[in-house]
Amino acid sequence: MQTELPQADARTLSAPTEPGAEERAFQTRFETGIAASIKIEPKDWMPDAYRRTLIRQISQHAHSEIVGQLPEANWITRAPSLKRKAILLAKVQDEAGHGLYLYSAAETLGISRDQMVRDLLSGKAKYSSIFNYPTLTWADVGAIGWLVDGAAIINQIPLCRCSYGPYARAMVRICKEESFHQRQGFEIMMVLSSGTPRQKAMAQDALDRWWWPSLMMFGPPDAESANSAQSMRWGIKLFSNDELRQRFVDQTVSQAEYLGLRVPDPDLRWNGERGQYDFGAIDWNEFRNVIKGNGPCNRERMRVRTQAHEDGAWFREALERHAAKLAQRNEGTAAPRAAQGAP
Amino acid sequence: MNDWPLWEVFIRSQHGLAHRHVGSLHAPDAGMAMNNARDVYTRRNEGTSIWVVRSSEIVASNPGDKDALFDPASSKVYRHPTFYPMPEEVKHI
Numbered sequence: 001m002q003t004e005l006p007q008a009d010a011r012t013l014s015a016p017t018e019p020g021a022e023e024r025a026f027q028t029r030f031e032t033g034i035a036a037s038i039k040i041e042p043k044d045w046m047p048d049a050y051r052r053t054l055i056r057q058i059s060q061h062a063h064s065e066i067v068g069q070l071p072e073a074n075w076i077t078r079a080p081s082l083k084r085k086a087i088l089l090a091k092v093q094d095e096a097g098h099g100l101y102l103y104s105a106a107e108t109l110g111i112s113r114d115q116m117v118r119d120l121l122s123g124k125a126k127y128s129s130i131f132n133y134p135t136l137t138w139a140d141v142g143a144i145g146w147l148v149d150g151a152a153i154i155n156q157i158p159l160c161r162c163s164y165g166p167y168a169r170a171m172v173r174i175c176k177e178e179s180f181h182q183r184q185g186f187e188i189m190m191v192l193s194s195g196t197p198r199q200k201a202m203a204q205d206a207l208d209r210w211w212w213p214s215l216m217m218f219g220p221p222d223a224e225s226a227n228s229a230q231s232m233r234w235g236i237k238l239f240s241n242d243e244l245r246q247r248f249v250d251q252t253v254s255q256a257e258y259l260g261l262r263v264p265d266p267d268l269r270w271n272g273e274r275g276q277y278d279f280g281a282i283d284w285n286e287f288r289n290v291i292k293g294n295g296p297c298n299r300e301r302m303r304v305r306t307q308a309h310e311d312g313a314w315f316r317e318a319l320e321r322h323a324a325k326l327a328q329r330n331e332g333t334a335a336p337r338a339a340q341g342a343p
Numbered sequence: 344m345n346d347w348p349l350w351e352v353f354i355r356s357q358h359g360l361a362h363r364h365v366g367s368l369h370a371p372d373a374g375m376a377m378n379n380a381r382d383v384y385t386r387r388n389e390g391t392s393i394w395v396v397r398s399s400e401i402v403a404s405n406p407g408d409k410d411a412l413f414d415p416a417s418s419k420v421y422r423h424p425t426f427y428p429m430p431e432e433v434k435h436i
Contacts, residue, residue, distance in 0.1 A: 043406050045406075094386070101383075112346075319371045319375060327372070
């Protein structure tokens, strides 16, 4: 789940100061025409603002994966069949994995895992606003896979080519797995929308509730995204919020038509001149309000996440004790070695 | 998980290639690192063998030494077979 929060870059870029020689050299690397292939690696010199922007963006992304497990986990015990339950379990497990890949990538920039976990639980760090909406019916699980993971893929594919090596590599792994998420969601929607009238109504209701929040996932309009330009110059961001949002609409409308469902936007129509869909205005007040903590489930999500962290404390402690005991027992004897010797 | 050590994970894919770095994770000991590596990095049959290595045990080259380390090789083009043009009529070489 990639997310674009209004704060994503906002506070990272302080008033421009005279760049030093190192900073100019850094920027030149992007401007010499090899921007597509350049990768900044953890031990390379980088401007503080580049580092801070990435820490914020990658950790928010990681938190979104972790919190993103919650709306769907809500349905694991109530999945309509054993097959659906197994699929949903696998998907939610993937989300945990994605969170771990991303936390590791963020750590290469010098922030500790513990710090990131603390920032999430204290509310200091943000995660995608989409996960503050409730999953009321089984169709919501389908809509999340189809729309939310669909939007995430559109956001994430360009990030596989972003300038920071560890982030780009994590994104490659994530994108490979994300496609399953979207397809299983669309399949749920296909089954429901070709089912009984009640099932089809359930699918429509889910689309009605998830459509607009999905469009908001791409972040505020370009005109209000003041620091996008800097992120683009640094190769952290390759397309603007509005470009990606448009891409999502253009791809998704025909999928909704295939399902026989109606996109809940009276202003949606094909613009032959542009070769793209025109669509209605997004309620950015709702978006800002959810980000501020007043969405339908913000408090619930943090309560559950904190509870899970606290419930796991005894287990983490037991693992530590066990590790300490093992270390004591093995003192002086070498750890088991790789059998084949050198790689 | 207070300061659990960081481990680098290497996986040998099914095609018999060398173990390849796939990412890292935190774990309190080698056994848990192995368990976690299996759960985090091989959910889709990615591998047939896993190595986990404490990150602190890895010695990495310094980005600043890149030129000194790798530049000398770039002038030695004669190390590549394409340096030697072969006549059309000579086959299997």
